[in-house]
Amino acid sequence: MNIPDLKIPRVVIVGCGFGGLQLAKSLRKARVQIVMFDTNNYHTFQPLLYQVATSGLEPDSIAYPIRKIFKKQKNFLFRWGKVENIIPEKNIVQTTVGELTYDYLVIATGTTTNYFGNADIAQHAMPMKSVIEAINLRSLILQNFEQALLTQSLKEQEALMTFTVVGGGPTGVELAGALCELKKHVLPNDYPELDFRKMRVLLIEGTNTVLQAMSKVNQHRALKYLDELGCEVWLETQVSSYNSEEVVFENGKVLPSKNLIWAAGIKGVTISGLNRDSINNRGRYIVDEYCKIKGCENIYAIGDVASMPTTNFANGHPQVAPVAIQMAQLLAENIQQELRHKPLKKFNYFDKGTMATVGRNRAVTESFNIRFGGFAGWLVWMALHLMLLVGFRNKVVVFINWLWNYINYDRNIRLIIPPYKRK
């Protein structure tokens, strides 16, 4: 794959999510050769995928070309390809674009949707973990409204207009809230022929509350906001199967719904070649306090795909961007320390807080025991997301879209491109 051998240590990074991106950036002054692989040629700002799925933002404004991010970084090379296997004894990665040796290998592949082995849900539910999945979801939602206009059957029409979101984490809550806003402000203008009292948005959660990671205060706020927006929240309810027409629940209930969005679980994206016992039951690599994978010498994992058991987090840290970014910063420092034969630092998570938005003027954020709700929370949420977005142009375009949508109660990107095709 035409990677020059520079006789300096080569750091191979797999994945350009928050972790991989930060690691490569933090190594910009290191005397190493960085080679990054990703199956996309862009970094995805995952926290805003739900706004792409609900017509609020262009896909292009939350994705950023990897080559553009690093165009001034001389020690960085990118190859658009997938790492398929690791041969740790030989320090080799095998990829769809050829083989490469490494001195340091960092796995930052993140997570994918976890259906917990339920094959019919995997086949018929819509995931929302990538730009392409978010675009597909947008197309499906709009296509189902077009379809609702055509049918003579009231039952089918209701099923087409019933949106079942499974999983009460931030993704599920934000998506359900955005769907309620589409119902309230946007779609009735587009489809005056339809009776929007028939449109239902349901949020299904297995435990007894939403936003597990948050304080009781904010959990209640989120439930109140969802209720105000007209979302039906079904707590302590589990989905047992789905056939693209009807959701069957473990309590025996059956709900006709042609839209099931699965935000109920994630699992790490692992690469073959490493010892099975380095991977836990959620597909995360078990790493030590230096992010080094159990049983490996020079292979690391950071971010969502890494699980570092600590006193506070027995099953690993929360799978959020700040953990990935902080692990990347630490690892970049440690790699440089090691090359200088200096002592290494252990990882120590600095928790800046957590947040979720339910709708306009309705968000919950908490940070160092300071909790915001409502309009204040919503402003904090927007400001922090704009700051984290990569690229000035993207910040501007997203800000204009948000301003526009706020003033006009609108969502502009209601395009079926490309049309969603059933699996």
Place this chain on the structure above:
Amino acid sequence: MNIPDLKIPRVVIVGCGFGGLQLAKSLRKARVQIVMFDTNNYHTFQPLLYQVATSGLEPDSIAYPIRKIFKKQKNFLFRWGKVENIIPEKNIVQTTVGELTYDYLVIATGTTTNYFGNADIAQHAMPMKSVIEAINLRSLILQNFEQALLTQSLKEQEALMTFTVVGGGPTGVELAGALCELKKHVLPNDYPELDFRKMRVLLIEGTNTVLQAMSKVNQHRALKYLDELGCEVWLETQVSSYNSEEVVFENGKVLPSKNLIWAAGIKGVTISGLNRDSINNRGRYIVDEYCKIKGCENIYAIGDVASMPTTNFANGHPQVAPVAIQMAQLLAENIQQELRHKPLKKFNYFDKGTMATVGRNRAVTESFNIRFGGFAGWLVWMALHLMLLVGFRNKVVVFINWLWNYINYDRNIRLIIPPYKRK
């Protein structure tokens, strides 16, 4: 398809290009029921497709949801579907979403790429007539550069970096110019490992000049601009075949090129059911001065798919937006006149001029014998395109992108979404 029968005349419009869009708008006060069909749920601003293909604009900023355009128009209904057949004796259209009767039927389906029966070109060349085709072309261009990094063969690398644009009309000229700007300002930053002297952009034209519809002065200007940008213009040259690896020309030359973009011909998109002799050899419906299709009573064609032979235009008017818009305005007026039993007006084309942009500060426009080139032409070109774009948000987003690209010599939307898959 749940279209209510209102006992007022029903106008069925097929296609929401410039013509169909204008017709429906101009009929907003008419006592008719308008039913529009389109295979997309959005209107496409075709003149800027080449900027989507060359990473300058988001697809979403040149497309606009049809339902949003007409959300306040009470006499308008939209159905997302394809009209597959007309039964003129019964005044029925058969569509992918059901059958419908009409009182007036207006075909505004526009054109598609014409390969003139050359099956291998049709299979391997890239067209650029729709949003999806433009996105595919963007993906192919970027994928070929990723591929160029990987190959050991210099010959293959050159073929991957050789872009052959066929057709010297506005689309071909604008696309070739934009590719040259990518070569000059953008791609070398993304791919410092590649030698960009190897990147070639060729514009192939069968006649002895580009921009046939323009004055000699502006044709020469355009050729000069292309030359300044480093585009190789091959005049009086015709492509005879293409197998995705090599272009073979009629003069026997062979050019290794993995990118062939076909902008050399268009043909009307016709619907089965009407008499064959109402269609000319370029797939355009032959219409009279009222846009009524030859041999029909209440079926009309407007825009690119219509050919109205006149003294000045023996083979029909130029296939440009202003003709479609003016035909639509006339037809809307005539339909209302006819319903009031008043006399009808004949079509009289008011030619406002023509224009094409080659690159930054380099465009040619002409209007009422006033010709602009260079920076002035470029400003006029931008202003007119911004005015014609549908939707205020789109105007703002496009303007910001242009400003950004102008200041930074950049093209931001370099995302491979979704990856292009070879046919």
